[in-house]
Every structure is written in C-alpha cells, then in structure tokens.
Amino acid sequence: MEVSRVVITGVGLTAPNGNSLSEYRENLLNGIAGISRTEIRYMGEVLAGICDFDPLRYQKRKEVRVGTRAGSVSIYCAREALKSSGVDFESMDKNRIGIYVGITEHGNVETENEIHNISQFDYDTKFWTHHHNPRTVANNPAGEASLNLKVTGPAYTIGAACAAGNLGLVHAVQMLQLGEVDYAIAGGVSESIHTFGIFAGFKSQGALAEHEDPNKASRPFDAARNGIVVSEGGALFTLERLDDALARGAKIYGEIVGYHVNSDATDYVLPNPERQTQCMRAALKKAKMAPQEIHIVNTHATATPMGDIQECQAIVQVFEDCPDTYVNNTKGFIGHAMGAAGALEMAGNLPSFEDRMVHPSINVDELDPKCSIPNLVLNQPTQAKRVDAILNNSFGMLGINSALIVRRFSDQ
C-alpha cells in the first residue's frame, strides 16, 4: 500500500535544560544538565528535572489556575512548534488539525492535590473542587491545547507509559496517512514531578536515583548508576504530509520513515530485550532500511541497573555490524521526562542532520562493562561522518516498546 510521506516541520519544547530547540541542543552539546533539588509533599527533598518556561507567554492567568501543569506544557510546546513551523495558522481549517499528546500518566497530580486539600477540612468531600474532573480526564493535556488554539479537529492523548512520546508521533503519522487530518501537533508531555506518588513508587521499587550533585544523579550506563531522576517537560512537533509541506515551502526537520510498537507480555516493570530487538528490527523493516543506514540510536536507558544492560543487549543484536552507527542517551542531562521522554530525546538529536554532531551520554565516570557496546558516545560529543537517520527507542512499563526512525529529508 502506497502511503503519504510525513515530515516534521516544527518543534516546540520545554526541557529541564532549555525552553527552545536551540537552547536545549546547545546544552546537550556542551554537557549542561538541568537537574535540581525540590521539595515534594510527604517525600521531602527529591531530585527532579524542572522546567522554567513561562506559561503566561501563551495563557491567561486564569487558564493557568484552572488548568493543569501538563496542559500548560502542551500549550507552550504546541504554540512554539506552530511558530517554528512558519505556518499561517490563522488561515488554516481548524477542523483538519489533530493534536496527539503522549502521556505516561495524567491525573495523579490533581488528585493528590485535592486529597491534600480536603485533608484540611477533615476529609469532607464538599470541599473537593469542581475542577477535578476536567483536570484529571486522560485527554486533559491535549484538550487544553485545543481550547487554547481553538483547534476543532481531534485532540486526545495517547497513554503509553514512557514510550508515549514516540507514540504521539506514530499516531500523528497514521492519522495524516489516513487523511483524517491535514496537519498534526504531536509528541509527549509530562507533569509527573508534581506527584509524590511517582517518586514514592520508584523509591519503593529501589529505582529512584540519588547523588550529592543533582546534575550527576542521572547516569545511564555508568557503573555507579542507581536509578531514575523524574522530570517534567514536553516536546510537540508539527507534522504534515510531504506534498503539503513542500507546497508551502516549509523547513523540513526530518521525515518519519519507520516505526514499530510492540509489547513484551512478560512483566509489569522488567523489560524484555528480545522484544526490544524485535521492535527495532520491525521499525527498520517498515522504513526499508538496513541497520547500517542508521547513524544515531538514541537509547531509552533510564539508569536502572538492569534496564540499561538489557537495552544494550538488544541494540547489539540489531546493530552488531554498524561501524557508523553511534549510540547515545539524553537522560543524563534531563532525567526521565516520562511521557515527554521519547519526543524530547528525538528533538535533541534532530539538529544532528545539520551539524553531524552526536550529543553524548553524560555522567559516565566508569562505564559498566555490561553496557560497553560499540560507538557509545560518552561524556563528549562526537562528530559523525554522516547523520542521515536516527532511531529513537522509548520503552515503558507493562512492557510497551517503541522505535521511531527519522531520516534526513531528501526529495528522492
């Protein structure tokens, strides 16, 4: 079946180390992380990736008060993506725009806040806010963006644990190829640092990172890694069918040429490298590409003791004979941005098509021998001979795996 080619024409993001693609990229190449300590209810001090974008750039104060943090992240990223795409948004048919936002979870923050609120009133539920339901419905982050942008096409979230950022993009590609929409705003967002439950859950699991220096706490592949740093953030891209993008002379950041999503069906939390391997291979098959044609593999590795090793095993299986394929990781800089992770990590690598620089995995003082795989870019960026395609891994709990392939645009 012949389907339309789909390209990325705009990028909007907020990360713990940057509120635009250029700022974020510069920090990724200069080794600048964005992790800090913060206080969270019941937990006390925790390490987190906190974003400092200004929500009032695109929202009224009342919208910020009534809405959610994830809604604000979505609105900021969507508006920034539209701006960078250069599209004449006002003249567009808003019925034909889709908003597809990947989320790991949504509603925990708002529910915890309300339980805390009514605890001040002896748990009398008449003090429970009427804003609770619109804040906690699973489509909230996309719905708030549709309200803000007056987009009347489909706007909803994709729940896919920490694979969600990739899945927002995958879904947008599918909807564009089906002709359901003509323009898509898609990626992933996270507000998870505002819920103590995520931190407490990871801590109970023995998977919450700690380090005296916050910016050294998230250390995928390092022998002394001890878990995840939870972050907030978002990255939304504008996507269009290639013909539409060319017709309006849009800048093309890359073409989404392949993807795959599968499930481990083995465990609630433990990954399965065999399924990860299958996922990457299936994405390559859809893209009609050989592993050697991929020049950057951005790993999902979250700095848990087992997860990093298993992903490395999976990557070696697929890219065993690929001297020009570099492997990197973004979480050392920004922590684990949950539903935003896949989208933010793809965004951080996209400029490699222009500068051929591969940003490193940082905080690797002593590489875990079990993570020692060829061409792992550690601590310093590497200049690649060429960067024509990037494969972005994002995996999540309940065994969901995703691999997304973006290729440098070529009109062939």
Add this chain to the structure above:
Amino acid sequence: MSKDECKQVVLDIIAEIAPDEELSDVKPDVALREQLDLDSMDFLDIVMELRKKHGIEVPEPEYGELVSLDSCAEYLTPKFNALV
C-alpha cells in the same frame, strides 16, 4: 460586617479566581458576568471559596443571589454577621 466590607470580601475572592480581570471599577448594581469574564465554573469557585475561607454555605437554589456585588452584599452580609 458592613455591606461594603462584604463586597470587598467578594471582590477579593474574584481577584483570586479571575486574576486577569480589572476590578477597580466593577459596578455594584450590574451583573458580574456582564462586566467580567466569569463563567459558571467561576461562580462555583466563588461558592467554594466562601465555604472554605469563611464557612459560608450558599445552597444551589440561591446561587442567583450572587449575580451582582449589591445582591451579594444583601444576601451574604447577614450570613457573615450570623457567624459572629
């Protein structure tokens, strides 16, 4: 509590729930929704803040008493004074 003080209490609540609004020249005898960008959820916020901050209950059939600053003062001042 005087009626003017009661109006100020209501204005203080509106300032929190509708922080983008200019409240310096709200006409007391004109419906709040005619001069401010307030929706039904905002009115529920006013009811909730009266409950939380001041222990004042406004039963649903009486929400209409909160239509303007003047009507708020007429309706709420006796309730405030009954608390003392």
